[in-house]
Structure formats: structure tokens, C-alpha cells
Amino acid sequence: MALDALLVLEDGTAFHCRTFAGSGEVAAEVCFNTAMTGYQEAITDPSYKGQMLAMTYPLIGNYGTNPEDVESRAVQVSAFLVKEYQEFPSNFRSTQSLREYLEAAGVMGVEGLDTRALTRHLRIRGAMKGVLSTEDLDPVSLAAKAQASPGLVGIDLVKEVTCHQAYRWLDGAPGPDLNLSGELDPQELWAGGEGHFKVVCLDCGIKFNILRRLEKRGNKLIVVPASTPAETILKLTPDGVFLSNGPGDPAAVTYVVDTVKNLLGRSPIFGICLGHQMIGQALGGKTYKLKFGHRGANQPVMDLKTSKVEITSQNHGFCVDSDTIDDPEVVMTHLNLNDRTLEGLSHRQVPVFCVQYHPEAAPGPHDADYLFDRFQDMMQSKAPLA
Numbered sequence: 476m477a478l479d480a481l482l483v484l485e486d487g488t489a490f491h492c493r494t495f496a497g498s499g500e501v502a503a504e505v506c507f508n509t510a511m512t513g514y515q516e517a518i519t520d521p522s523y524k525g526q527m528l529a530m531t532y533p534l535i536g537n538y539g540t541n542p543e544d545v546e547s548r549a550v551q552v553s554a555f556l557v558k559e560y561q562e563f564p565s566n567f568r569s570t571q572s573l574r575e576y577l578e579a580a581g582v583m584g585v586e587g588l589d590t591r592a593l594t595r596h597l598r599i600r601g602a603m604k605g606v607l608s609t610e611d612l613d614p615v616s617l618a619a620k621a622q623a624s625p626g627l628v629g630i631d632l633v634k635e636v637t638c639h640q641a642y643r644w645l646d647g648a649p650g651p652d653l654n655l656s657g658e659l660d661p662q663e664l665w666a667g668g669e670g671h672f673k674v675v676c677l678d679c680g681i682k683f684n685i686l687r688r689l690e691k692r693g694n695k696l697i698v699v700p701a702s703t704p705a706e707t708i709l710k711l712t713p714d715g716v717f718l719s720n721g722p723g724d725p726a727a728v729t730y731v732v733d734t735v736k737n738l739l740g741r742s743p744i745f746g747i748c749l750g751h752q753m754i755g756q757a758l759g760g761k762t763y764k765l766k767f768g769h770r771g772a773n774q775p776v777m778d779l780k781t782s783k784v785e786i787t788s789q790n791h792g793f794c795v796d797s798d799t800i801d802d803p804e805v806v807m808t809h810l811n812l813n814d815r816t817l818e819g820l821s822h823r824q825v826p827v828f829c830v831q832y833h834p835e836a837a838p839g840p841h842d843a844d845y846l847f848d849r850f851q852d853m854m855q856s857k858a859p860l861a
């Protein structure tokens with residue numbers, strides 16, 4: 476049965492809605508995604524940890540959910556906010572309604588929320604914390620709770636979503652766990668499965684579609700916890716290291732930045748989103764919080780080498796400030812054409828490159844898929860990008 480619910484932002488703005496899944500009270504940063512499809516991929520993307528997500532597309536739930544379109548092993552959003560929920564999915568792939576899916580995960584879903592007004596408010600005023608509740612419907616009390624909630628800034632959320640044990644990725648799914656403590660026998664760890672290059676993927680909250688894209692290129696993959704030191708990674712004798720996306724404030728994940736500093740020049744490296752922010756910091760840069768983040772499937776990005784524009788999938792609220800990188804060997808490779816923010820980096824002397832956006836899409840356009848080929852070339856040549 477639907478319950479009345481209230482979302483109140485830290486500035487006191489209130490949005491009435493009602494539940495279609497779950498009940499209770501949650502505090503989190505409130506963000507919006509403008510993609511028209513892909514809600515299951517979005518809610519299972521670990522980069523959304525610590526956030527409640529509103530979709531600007533008004534009709535959600537119409538194609539249900541299925542066991543394949545997942546980006547991690549769990550629903551990661553704190554709550555899911557939609558305008559109109561559709562309880563009767565019409566899709567041959569659907570095995571569960573979105574309501575059943577969220578309820579099984581213990582995550583609240585609300586509908587009837589004016590997602591246009593919410594989005595306009597966040598775009599004008601900037602990102603905000605909020606509290607969503609079915610238990611307390613007093614806007615003044617909820618605003619106070621929102622103000623008192625921790626938010627994202629300065630908090631390491633990577634440790635909440637990273638894997639606890641290393642594992643092999645095999646045939647499109649997580650394979651057996653691996654023990655990386657003690658003496659390592661790389662041959663044994665990489666045994667079995669098909670694949671040319673050995674890629675170690677540092678899991679800061681990795682999206683499964685990145686692993687699918689890397690495996691599709693003919694690579695063998697070992698996924699390791701975010702706290703794995705550079706020396707352990709190098710003992711696995713990788714042909715390349717991949718640095719994943721992940722949630723929260725990149726400035727709070729200093730141990731991964733240290734790992735990246737230790738890896739630079741010792742293995743080809745490719746980073747996506749939080750991985751890009753880790754590389755940006757390892758190269759001397761600083762990150763800052765964007766006014767309201769980029770989350771959607773139509774962000775225009777220019778490849779500054781070819782001047783080609785890609786339409787990209789994005790999900791980030793922080794950004795590397797290119798003005799804070801002094802090293803003349805660092806190259807700005809990609810630029811966001813909406814707000815001129817930095818979208819990609821490489822280095823003239825060291826085989827490393829990264830993008831702030833999501834070439835693996837899921838959901839979103841595949842324009843940037845070529846970056847996975849670029850990583851293959853880099854693992855082959857071991858050379859910096861020309």
C-alpha cells in the first residue's frame with residue numbers, strides 16, 4: 476500500500492510524494508539523472524552510493540528489471556525518486572517489477588514527486604543533501620535532519636562498495652575469489668579462461684559493464700580491492716592496470732592516489748571517472764565539487780586531438796581542476812562542451828590516460844568505446860599516447 480512520503484532538502488524545500496516500494500527514512504545527497512532509459516543500470520551503479528537518485532524521464536518501471544542489466548551485485552542508491560511509476564512491465568526480458576526489485580533490496584522508491592521542479596531547483600541552487608521519510612512528515616524537522624546529515628564531502632565511500640576479496644572475472648560474471656595474502660603465484664592466479672592481456676582492475680566500485688568491455692577485447696581480468704598496494708598489484712605481473720569509477724569525494728580516497736603514484740610508469744594505466752580523478756590527483760591536480768554534477772546519457776565531449784565530438788554517458792559530481800596541474804608533460808585530452816570542464820588526461824612520457832565520463836555506457840551511447848581499443852594499443856606498445 477502506498478504511503479505518504481516527504482522529501483525535504485537542506486534549504487527547507489519540500490516535495491510531496493508517495494511510496495511504491497519500501498518505507499522508512501533516509502538521508503543522502505539528492506541528485507538527478509537525465510537519461511531516458513537505463514534505470515536498472517543506474518540504481519545498481521556503485522558510484523551512486525550515498526545518493527538518492529531522481530530520474531528526469533517521467534515514466535519509470537515500464538520495462539521492469541532482469542538479472543542481466545546489473546552494474547554491480549546490489550542496488551546502490553539510498554532511495555529512488557520518480558514522477559510516475561509503472562507497475563506492469565511490458566518486456567520479454569523482465570523477470571521482476573521495479574517495485575519487487577527495490578523491495579527485495581530494502582530500498583525505498585517514491586512516485587508522484589515533481590522531478591522537474593526538483594531538477595530545476597538543484598540546477599539553480601546547486602547539489603544538496605536531503606531526507607526522504609514516511610515516518611516524519613514535518614518539513615521543519617526533516618530540513619534540520621538534512622542539514623545535520625554527513626553528506627558526501629570529505630567522506631571515503633569507496634570502502635563501502637569495494638570488493639573484500641580479489642576475484643577473477645570470467646565469462647561475463649564474477650568468478651572465484653582469490654587470496655592475495657602471502658606468497659603469490661601469478662601463473663596459478665591467471666590460470667584458466669581465454670585472454671591475451673592480463674589486466675588488474677582496482678575496484679573502487681567498478682561497474683560490471685567495464686569488465687564486460689575489457690573481457691570482450693580478449694583480456695583476462697583480476698579485480699582487486701581498492702586498498703591493494705601497488706607492490707601487490709605488480710606482483711600479479713599485469714600487462715595493464717585499470718582504475719575504476721566509484722562513489723563520493725575523490726579527495727577523501729588518498730590511499731588510492733598513493734597507489735596510483737606508485738604505479739605510474741611501471742604499468743600502462745587506464746582510468747574511468749573516479750579512476751580519472753585518482754590519476755588527476757596522482758599527477759599533482761586537485762578536485763572540486765561541481766555545482767550540480769553531470770548525470771545522464773547526452774553530455775557532449777570533444778576529443779581535443781581529433782576535434783571529434785562524442786555524446787557520452789556521465790555520472791559524476793566532482794571534477795579535476797586542470798588549472799591545478801602544473802606538469803607540462805600532462806595533456807588535457809577531452810573537454811566537456813556544455814560547461815568546459817576537464818573530461819580526459821594523458822601524459823607525454825608515461826603510459827597513462829583517463830576520462831571523466833563512461834565509455835562503457837550502460838546506460839548510454841557507445842561513441843566512446845574506442846577508448847578500450849586505445850588501452851589495448853597501450854598494453855601492446857607499453858608506450859605513452861602519441
Ligand SMILES: NC(=O)CC[C@H](N)C(=O)O
Binds near residue numbers: 719
Ligand atoms: N562515476 C564515478 O566514478 C563518480 C566519481 C565521483 N564519485 C564523483 O561523483 O565525481
